[in-house]
Amino acid sequence: MGGATLRVIDFGRVSPLRSQTLWHAIAHGVSAGAPPTLSFMQPESPYVSIGFHRRLDEVDDEECRRRGLRVFRRMVGGGPVYIDNGQLFFQITVPASAATAMRARALRSLLEPAAEAFRATGIAALLEDQGDIAVGDRKISGHGAGQIEQAVTVVANLITRFDHTAAARIIAAPDVATTDELEGLMRRYVSATPVSPEAFRAAAVERYAAALGLDAKAGALTDVETAALASLDAEFVADEWLMGAGRPAPPVWRVKVKAGVHMAHAAADGLSARLSLAHGRIIGASFAGPSLNGAGERLGHAVCGDTEEGARRRLAAAGFDQLAELVGAMERGR
Numbered sequence: 001m002g003g004a005t006l007r008v009i010d011f012g013r014v015s016p017l018r019s020q021t022l023w024h025a026i027a028h029g030v031s032a033g034a035p036p037t038l039s040f041m042q043p044e045s046p047y048v049s050i051g052f053h054r055r056l057d058e059v060d061d062e063e064c065r066r067r068g069l070r071v072f073r074r075m076v077g078g079g080p081v082y083i084d085n086g087q088l089f090f091q092i093t094v095p096a097s098a099a100t101a102m103r104a105r106a107l108r109s110l111l112e113p114a115a116e117a118f119r120a121t122g123i124a125a126l127l128e129d130q131g132d133i134a135v136g137d138r139k140i141s142g143h144g145a146g147q148i149e150q151a152v153t154v155v156a157n158l159i160t161r162f163d164h165t166a167a168a169r170i171i172a173a174p175d176v177a178t179t180d181e182l183e184g185l186m187r188r189y190v191s192a193t194p195v196s197p198e199a200f201r202a203a204a205v206e207r208y209a210a211a212l213g214l215d216a217k218a219g220a221l222t223d224v225e226t227a228a229l230a231s232l233d234a235e236f237v238a239d240e241w242l243m244g245a246g247r248p249a250p251p252v253w254r255v256k257v258k259a260g261v262h263m264a265h266a267a268a269d270g271l272s273a274r275l276s277l278a279h280g281r282i283i284g285a286s287f288a289g290p291s292l293n294g295a296g297e298r299l300g301h302a303v304c305g306d307t308e309e310g311a312r313r314r315l316a317a318a319g320f321d322q323l324a325e326l327v328g329a330m331e332r333g334r
Contacts, residue, residue, distance in 0.1 A: 006209045007037040007219035010201065013085070016047035020072045021232040023091040023153060027075075029225035031149035036094045037219070038208050040201055046084035046163075048170050051077045051144065055247055060172040067166065073242050076146030076155065079255065082170050086161030088197045090114070090204060092154050094212075099152040107131045107145055110154040113211040114141065117203035121195045130259035138191040139258035158200050159192045174253055174265045178274055181284065185257045185276055252333040264330040273326040275308070282306050287323055299323070 011022055019041050026037050048064055048071045050056065059071055059080045069082075083089075092110050099106045108127065115133050118125035118140070125133050125140060133141035133156070143156040167190075168183035209216040221229065235241050252266040260279045265272070271289035275282050285300035292299070299320065303311035308331040316324035 004215055005035045005219075006205075006212055006214035006216045007035045008205055008216050009037060009039045009219055009221070011039065011041040013042050013044045016043050016045060016070055016083070017072065017233060017236060019043040019047075019083070019089060020049060020074055021229055021236055023089075023093070023155065024075055024148060024232050025221065025225045025229040026091065026093050027148035027151040027153045028228040029222045030093045030095060030151040032222075032224045034222050034225065035219075036092070036098070036212060036214060038205060038216070039091045039093070040088060040204075042088050042197070043083055043085055046082065046166070047072060048080055049074050049083055050080045052146070052244070053077060053247065054079055054244070055249065056243055057249075058172055060170055063169050067170070069170065071242060072236050073244055074144065075148055076144040076153065078142075078144045080171055081142070082163065082167040084161075084163060084166075086159065086163070086192070088158040088160065088200065090156060090158070090201075092208060093151050096147055096150045096152050106152065107143070107154065109211070110145075110152075111143060111156065113207035114156055114204060116207040116211075117200055118193070118195070120203040120207065121199045123193050123195060128259050132259045134258070135191065135193070138189055140191055140193045142258075158195060158197060159190075160195065160197065162190060162192045164190065171255060173255075174267065174272075174274075177286070178253075178263065178265050181274065181276060181286075182255060182257070182263050185261060185263060189258050189261050189278075250333055252330050254330070254333050264333065266326040266329050266333075268326060269322060271322055271326060273323060273330070275311075275327070275330060277308070280307055282308070282311055285311070289323075291322065292320070295320075303327075 048069050050073050052075050112127050115125045115127040124135055128134050131143045132139045141156050145154045164186045168186055173179040205216045254264045256262050262277045265274045274286040276284035282304050285303050287296040287299050312324045312327040
């Protein structure tokens with residue numbers, strides 16, 4: 001795989017901007033012939049990152065201003081996330097020719113060594129089917145992945161401390177109750193881990209080198225990467241880059257907490273519906289609107305345990321057709 005070396009770069013604490021642009025620059029370097037690279041960095045202050053294709057209005061800009069948070073758009077996917085110095089980020093970047101064409105298989109091969117590193121430090125971590133690293137049903141490491149030029153990069157994190165309140169409130173939600181429910185789901189399904197960053201770094205280097213069949217060696221940025229970094233530093237603070245290409249607004253609001261755990265909200269004609277879902281089943285529901293004649297709470301309890309399709313059918317059978325349509329819109333918006 002691009003020679004016998006796994007280049008390892010530990011950048012330590014860096015600015016929020018550099019915690020994004022450094023690993024993008026590495027992708028340009030690996031694309032140009034630099035060896036596969038495992039990099040580490042920790043932001044020195046909090047900020048928000050949003051995925052390449054996502055709408056900027058998914059971020060609550062007023063909350064970000066109140067908290068003094070910059071927002072940066074990354075070149076890989078995923079929704080808005082809150083990032084601070086309680087998170088150690090690591091990136092594995094390999095030539096695209098070395099990554100399987102099957103996305104799920106590539107993700108597993110590039111994330112399994114991270115799960116092994118967690119286990120090596122005493123955490124009973126498993127890699128879930130969709131790429132989250134979890135202990136039981138709690139996510140302990142999220143990820144983002146994508147191809148940049150001719151390199152594939154997978155980004156993940158070690159969470160030593162997690163601000164669930166900030167993570168929920170930087171996301172633009174339809175109302176305060178939805179934000180509160182989102183924070184509750186994050187507290188239930190996202191956890192920090194009591195692992196020293198130094199121990200995790202050492203374990204990650206060992207596991208990635210073994211998995212890729214390479215010798216790990218400390219390295220530095222190449223000239224190509226240094227030039228790319230200067231360009232990326234300017235690009236990532238430009239208003240045009242932050243705004244993104246623009247996409248149509250989705251018909252419903254939907255946020256992923258972890259693989260299999262979501263919140264959804266839809267409203268129309270004076271009715272509103274909010275669902276919390278875990279592994280295909282409704283675990284919380286709230287319906288409101290004058291046409292429900294006070295039945296919203298009863299209906300919310302009634303659909304708990306149903307799938308979205310089951311809830312839609314139940315509501316339609318009970319004569320609440322408009323409410324059933326809202327739930328159907330949530331189902332289609334998955």
